[in-house]
Amino acid sequence: MAHGSRSNRHGSTPPRDAISELTTERLSIYLRCLNYLESIPQSTVSSQELAKRFHLNSAQIRKDLANFGEFGIRGVGYNVALLKERLQKTLGIDRSRRVVIAGAGNLGMALADYRGFSTGGFDVVALMDSDPAKVGRTSKSGIPVIPPTELPRIAKAESIDIGILAVPAEQAQDVYDAMVDAGIRAVLNFAPVRINPHGNVKLKSVDLRINLESLSFWLKNCDEGDCGEETEE
Amino acid sequence: MAHGSRSNRHGSTPPRDAISELTTERLSIYLRCLNYLESIPQSTVSSQELAKRFHLNSAQIRKDLANFGEFGIRGVGYNVALLKERLQKTLGIDRSRRVVIAGAGNLGMALADYRGFSTGGFDVVALMDSDPAKVGRTSKSGIPVIPPTELPRIAKAESIDIGILAVPAEQAQDVYDAMVDAGIRAVLNFAPVRINPHGNVKLKSVDLRINLESLSFWLKNCDEGDCGEETEE
DNA sequence: GCATGTGAATGGATTCACAGCT
């Protein structure tokens, strides 16, 4: 109780009306753009300028933002720093999110040390690997490798928010299940398999091969005639 | 001429009618599923079984496949090995695609050695890095690091199909432009920036942060009330 | 005047449901 009354007083309007994944991914993109503008530096931007600069659609920008409040000033545009802050809050990265990565192979190690994660909101707490030879070592940046048996304890103790699967395809389902059992509620999967998802645990998959195959398809159709003006992001 | 007459004789029907990216990405997924079935082994599969097993929609599978020919047998289903072969051909990975990776940092190195690429259709020919200290060395699996000045020559000599950007955000645009100049016609970008695309060069971006942010958004909205039955791939 | 925020219109993609083949 005492939870949902003050409805539109200054942007705390809750989504509640089912925001699509496409929308939230665009919010991240806007955030990226704003970071750039802030570094220029530039303090104000209109949806049109954003659209032109970064190949977006101005109406879509406005509509996406409108889902979460009224962040702009009519006749003026958006305050870069302010909008950035609002987007970070909307995406839930105003506080740090704790991450564990399963699989201390090439990919897992690279992700663990990826600066794009550590700077700004994501905190890789541990790598996990079933290979005893790897356990106890650390990544270049010092993230420790723990054994699978430690997962439940770490997940609780460090209140892990997100699990990343960077294990071979054959192990992915089992490790996913273990993460779910350990109470992790969001998983990002890099293994090239379809995970059997557990309801209530958010699953997203990034299949690196799919992207290459998609490019290959385009190349093939290019060779065979119509190249068109494709670009896409 | 002598190009488009024998229309539907055994599946060589050309797309020509603009296949969406979503469709081609699903083709890759189907291919992944077929590989699994082949390993079971299982020789025949219906769209319904595929759908049930891998959380897909049977009508969509049939519709996607129908874009490229009639691969199934009514009353029976699809031959796993045959369909797999057809999909590989459709995606243009029946022959090997040659890849160069820009950026010999953690991510670039991990991608270069990623087994998911090398096994089956993609051939990482070289890493490229502007750091002289890295040039001349190799990745764990032996892929050589070349300097940027070598790119045009390698691109021609090795007939590179695909460039991968694994460089820091600040360099991404320049390296992309260099790849375009070198005649590379498809680029996969891992840098968290919006690349200004060159027409006629296919660009796809994979932003690792976006995926984490998307999970974070979901977690946040979970905490604040409606969790729903989300899952998604 | 200028740019946001938004209903209405458009355009795509997914799903339904069945005709047609084996």
Add this chain to the structure above:
DNA sequence: AGCTGTGAATCCATTCACATGC
């Protein structure tokens, strides 16, 4: 009978265009 391939129907996302407010 069973399952594919496909028009029709539905659903969702994007874009347009304008009323609203600075």
